[in-house]
Amino acid sequence: MKEYPTHNKKVINWVRKMARMCQPDKIIWIDGSEEQKNILEKESAASDELIPLNQEKLPGCLLHRTKPDDVARTEHLTFICTRRKHDAGPTNNWMSPRAAYKKAKAILKGAMKGRTMYVIPFSMGPVGSPFSKIGVELTDSRYVVLNMLIMTRVGEAVLRHLEKEDEFTKCLHSKAELDINKRLILHFPEDNTIWSVGSGYGGNVLLGKKCLSLRIASYLARCEHWFAEHMLIMGIEEPNGHIEYIAAAFPSACGKTNLAMLVPPEGLKVKGYRIWTVGDDITWMRIDSDGSLWAINPETGFFGVAPGTNLKTNLNMVETIKKNTIYTNVLFKPDGTVWWEGANGEIPSSGIDWRGKPWKPGMTDENGKPVLGAHPNSRFTTPITNCPTASFRLEQHHGVPISAIIFGGRRTHLTPLVFESFNWQHGVFVGATMASELTAAQFGKIGQVRRDPMAMLPFCGYNMAEYFRHWLEMGKKMTKAPKIFAVNWFRTDEQEKFLWPGFGENLRVIEWILDRCNNKVEAIKTPIGYIPLITDIDMTGLHLPRGHLEKLLSIDKNEWLQELKDIKKFFKQFKKDLPEQLWQEYEDLAARLKESSEKV
Ligand code: OXD
Ligand code: MN
Secondary structure: OOOOOOOHHHHHOOOOOOHHHHOOOOEEEEEEEOHHHHHHHHHHHHHOOOOEOOOOOOOOOOOEOOOOOOOOOOHHHHEEOOOHHHOOOOOOOEHHHHHHHHHHHHOOOOOOOOOOEEEEEEEOOOOOOOOOOEEEEEOOOHHHHHHHHHHHOHHHHHHHHHHHOOOEEEEHHHOOOOOOHHHHEEEEEEEEEEEEEEOOOHHHOHHHHHHHHHHHHHHHHHHOOOEEEEEEEEEOOOOHHHHHHHEEEEEOOOOOHHHHOOOHHHHOOOOOOEEEEEEEEOOEEEEOOOOEEEEOOOEEOOOOEOOOOOOOHHHOOOOOOOOOOEEEEEEOOOOOOOEEEOOOOOOOOOEOOOEEEEEEOEEEEOOOOOOOOOOOOOEEEEEEHHOOOOOOOOOOOOEEEEEEEEOOOOOOOOOOEEOHHHOOHHHHHHHHEEEOOOOOOOOOOOOOOEOOOHOOOOOOOOOHHHHHHHHHHHHHHHHHHOOOEEOOOEEOOOOOOOOOOOHHHHHHHHHHHHHHHHOOOEEEEOOEEEEEEHHHOOOOOOOOOHHHHHHHHHHHHHHHHHHHHHHHHHHOOOOOOOOOHHHHHHHHHHHHHHHHHOOO
């Protein structure tokens, strides 16, 4: 390939400038070809960056290990760098662009000496769709290149598009020394730029994902009047062939990926539902000429959590990750395949753990704690097209129409299985007051409630009060806005046992949601929203103990009054920036609760 496979001066000048700073030995442009991918895979294997897996059992699959202190997104090292601190808001880490560039430059200067700089032109969304955004990522990591080839649309078509359109997100990544003390994930929304240095972990370095498609895109979406959200998109096909699409936001560890490709439960199978997966993590939505909301998934792959993935929790994902998948930080088995805690089949009798050390089941560390074969946040990167439920509309430039937006969280108490908001503004309040309880997989005290509005707390690229205002404004622009619902699969009984079986059974709740969207069923008005009549949730084939469904749908006034206090505290941090309408919703909820009886 000739030195610059583009005429775009802006791209060329920027690549040159970054190369002057990082001083790579060579520059290679990624063209998206199979041939180039094969070369990179061979080189990665030779340099131990990636281990080829058993090609008979797992064709096209590779294994990678990150450094033990580089296994998750580092939120405390992630910054929004706007000129005014206020524009980043109280929920983001902020650094001034000048200070941020200076600090990162000191680390990036000469960081690629002895290495190759790869130039990856990529598109989030189908190339040329009105939804889509172009990025160019520079990286000194082959692992990043190979992952980007799975997660985004890479190559010639993108470069051709860049000849016509000048705007692109400038994404720079260097592993540098992979030193946590010299790690920075910097976003410059005003410059349409991302700089990530010192990490090799997917969420920090696949810059098309969280950095571009959520943090930068949320900023662009506000300016250009669309939505960039941390949501899955799934289609539910009825036997008559009609498909309804929903978008759903859940914080980490709430089963978003599993929901996106659920298997209909036995009892509902006779109805002939079929599920279509459009995306499991990120949704971009625009108001179309019909006044309703249409959505795409800007990605082309899943970057999913391995532990707990098995035939029962996610049959479709087990099928998906059998080929052309990159595994990160899982256990390497003697037969050249992989394993993780909660995988199918027998626990292997030995292997190499995620740190690269010999492993046997039952091993404990110096504190007597079990040594895990796979890191709890070990991952797979895999193409959506491998998925048996992959939607046939993934490449459609106008996306899919969204009938319902769902907000979910993990709450052992308080939130009923499902409720519907009264209207768009109330729905925005429901999203803005979303919260989830921390699990063992997350940092913090187990059970502690973390407020995570629209599941965007770590991903909103600007002041969250303005983000709420944007949601409210968008509601006014739509003539056929989707209905907004809240769900909670995680309510427990007095013995702390889950009341709802979850997984495929969640389709029963989605069925009610769609019935509400199509005005097929009535609902009960409560202080927090509309809840289903018990008889409107189809329980065919699911035998819950007597009274469970009532408990799942009950609303405890005192718990909600307590919740109001926490919401108030959360809202107050936004000071006078918080939209008045959200305080109004708060007051209205408080008044409705006060008027109601103890149990609703
Ligand atoms: C993810 C996350 O990896 O939300 O998708 O943390
Ligand atoms: Mn996510």
